[in-house]
Amino acid sequence: MQKQRMLCLVAILCGGLTLTSGEQKKPPLQEPQVRQRPGKISPEQNKLVARRLFDDLFTQGRYDQIEEVFDRNCKVHFGNRHLSLSQAVAEGKGWRSAAPDLVMTPEQISEDGDRVTVLWAARGTHTAHGNGLKPTGRQVSMRSKSVFLIKNGKIVEAWNEEYRPELFRQLGVSKTAASMFDTTERLWSAISQMVPDPLYASLQ
Secondary structure, eight states, rough: HHHHHHHHHHHHHHHHHHHHHHHHSSSSOOOOOOOOOTTTHHHHHHHHHHHHHHIIIITTHHHGHHHEEEEEEEEETTTTTTEEEHHHHHHHHHHHOOOOTOOOEEEEEEEETEEEEEEEEEEEESSSSSSTBOOOEEEEEEEEEEEEEETTTTEEEEEEOOOOHHHHHHTTTOHHHHHHHHHHHHHHHHHHHHOOOOOTTTGG
């Protein structure tokens, strides 16, 4: 009888040791990994799109890359002015023609989801004709801010602070000439809205 009790006790102890050993060999639970969905553009990639805009288009004048940076239906705002993409590009080309040494530097780039904010600086010398202004030989230096809405790797809308009053001041443009400039631009804008965007008309 005592032997049977001893055998039962040994069996229980061995079984307990076996169970304990089995639990220790179980692999630890791992946290499920969150993977980025295929095709989703990361905030860092959006910042690269904005940097490319300043480095390649604005500074290097590589306007042949417009379709790689902008959505064809992109809307562009300068303060209270609302431009189509082709109008904004024409304005940018005009200032680059007026100041061939123009350099626009993104000094700070931050992102909030699909919006990228760029604090930038621009400098150049007004040595040629552009945007209806005669060359003054003056140097300009400005700082401003732009915000870009980026979807699928392209800019679909852009908000910029109005820069022209400060630019005209540095160039010594009179208020009368500045007013004529604005009137001409508004007229051109009204005409442009009645015809297809020439930037993409050939792609329709």
